[in-house]
Amino acid sequence: MATAVVDNPRDRRLITLAGILPDADGLGMAVDVANSLTSGQEMSFDYYQKYHHLWLHGWPGALGVAFALACFARQRWRVVFACFVTFHLHLLCDLLGSRGPSPADLWPICYGEPLFRHPIWLWKGQWRLDGWQNTVIFLVIFALSLWVAVKRGYSFVEVFSRRFDSAFVGVLRKWRERFSSPSLSD
């Protein structure tokens, strides 16, 4: 996604962030842990349950995150657009496969929150967060991203470090050479 829309690492990093940031509303868990440590009471996860999937899992959050991240971008409008889309990809993945251990633990997407209570979306077929479907999707996306990395010369490692990334892509390209022309290496 990010590789197709913008042409520089800074913007690609921002777009990647937009796909992760929605779950920052789960940071309430840190408050819960701190509360229980300081008060000595049993862990309750109140904040986590109250705010996770509510503050940053709707269109108000999507707009907020997209415009906030675009402030740091080079290609601003492209980044707003790409962040908005990536953010929604995250919501879609949550809707499809973020169920808890029991079949009743469905996670709804409250798309109007935190401004409006509606609409609320729920998919009864939602699979488990640790289900095989998520593993398959992860592996497919991972393979695709390696393929794109070899073609374009940069990968998702760039988000962490550009130096590691060029080393990583170098290794990938060497592998490709070895597999695509075995006769040469003999």
Ligand SMILES: [Zn+2]
């Ligand atoms: Zn989420």
